[in-house]
Amino acid sequence: GESVGLHLPTLSVQEGDNSIINCAYSNSASDYFIWYKQESGKGPQFIIDIRSNMDKRQGQRVTVLLNKTVKHLSLQIAATQPGDSAVYFCAENPNNAGNMLTFGGGTRLMVKP
Amino acid sequence: KAGVTQTPRYLIKTRGQQVTLSCSPISGHRSVSWYQQTPGQGLQFLFEYFSETQRNKGNFPGRFSGRQFSNSRSEMNVSTLELGDSALYLCASSPGTGQDTQYFGPGTRLTVL
Numbered sequence: 001g002e003s004v005g006l007h008l009p010t011l012s013v014q015e016g017d018n019s020i021i022n023c024a025y026s027n028s029a030s031d032y033f034i035w036y037k038q039e040s041g042k043g044p045q046f047i048i049d050i051r052s053n054m055d056k057r058q059g060q061r062v063t064v065l066l067n068k069t070v071k072h073l074s075l076q077i078a079a080t081q082p083g084d085s086a087v088y089f090c091a092e093n094p095n096n097a098g099n100m101l102t103f104g105g106g107t108r109l110m111v112k113p
Numbered sequence: 114k115a116g117v118t119q120t121p122r123y124l125i126k127t128r129g130q131q132v133t134l135s136c137s138p139i140s141g142h143r144s145v146s147w148y149q150q151t152p153g154q155g156l157q158f159l160f161e162y163f164s165e166t167q168r169n170k171g172n173f174p175g176r177f178s179g180r181q182f183s184n185s186r187s188e189m190n191v192s193t194l195e196l197g198d199s200a201l202y203l204c205a206s207s208p209g210t211g212q213d214t215q216y217f218g219p220g221t222r223l224t225v226l
Binding site for chain 1: 157158161169171203205209211213214216218220
C-alpha cells in the first residue's frame with residue numbers, strides 16, 4: 001500500500017451494509033499478510049491474517065481475500081456496525097526468519113448510523 | 114491474559130535529549146518489535162528482538178537502539194532527539210516462532226519540542 005500521509009482514503013458506508021477495503025502490497029516474496037484495525041488513541045488491533053498458500057480466509061464477520069497474481073489483498077466486513085469505524089491497515093511480512101511488518105497507508109472506515 | 118503494556122504513555126522532550134521507552138510483552142511471548150507511527154510516514158518498522166538478540170532491523174539511523182532482557186521485556190532508546198522524532202512508538206509482541214501474529218500495545222506518544 002502507498003503511504004498517503006495525512007490524507008487517508010476514506011470509505012463511508014451505511015450501518016448494516018457490507019464494506020470492502022482494498023490494499024496493494026509491494027513485495028512478491030511476502031507470504032504472510034495481516035489486517036489491523038486502529039481506533040483513535042489506541043494501538044493496532046489484530047483482525048485476521050492469511051498465508052500465501054491460501055486465497056481466502058473467513059473470521060467472524062470478516063473475510064480476507066488474497067490475489068497473489070496482482071499482489072492485492074482485500075478485507076470484507078459483513079453487516080458493518082458503528083463500532084467498526086476506525087483506520088484499517090494491511091501489513092505484509094516478507095521475512096520468514098522473524099517479524100518485520102511492512103504496513104500500507106491505511107483506509108479510514110466511517111459507518112453512518 | 115494481560116496484553117502488551119508500554120510505559121510511559123506520553124512523553125515530552127526537547128531537542129538533543131535522549132529518551133527510553135519500555136515495553137512488556139504478553140506473557141510467554143519472546144519476540145518484541147518496535148514501530149514508529151507518524152502522519153507523514155505511516156507505520157514503519159524499527160527493529161525486532163528475540164531471545165535478547167536483535168533479529169531484524171529497519172531503516173532507521175543509529176540514534177535509535179533497543180535491547181531485550183531475559184524476561185522478554187524490551188526498551189528502546191532514542192538519543193539526540195530531533196523534532197522529526199515526534200511520533201507514536203508502538204511495541205508489538207508475538208510468540209517468536211517465525212512469522213506469527215503480532216499484538217500491539219497502546220503506544221507511547223513522544224513529543225519533541
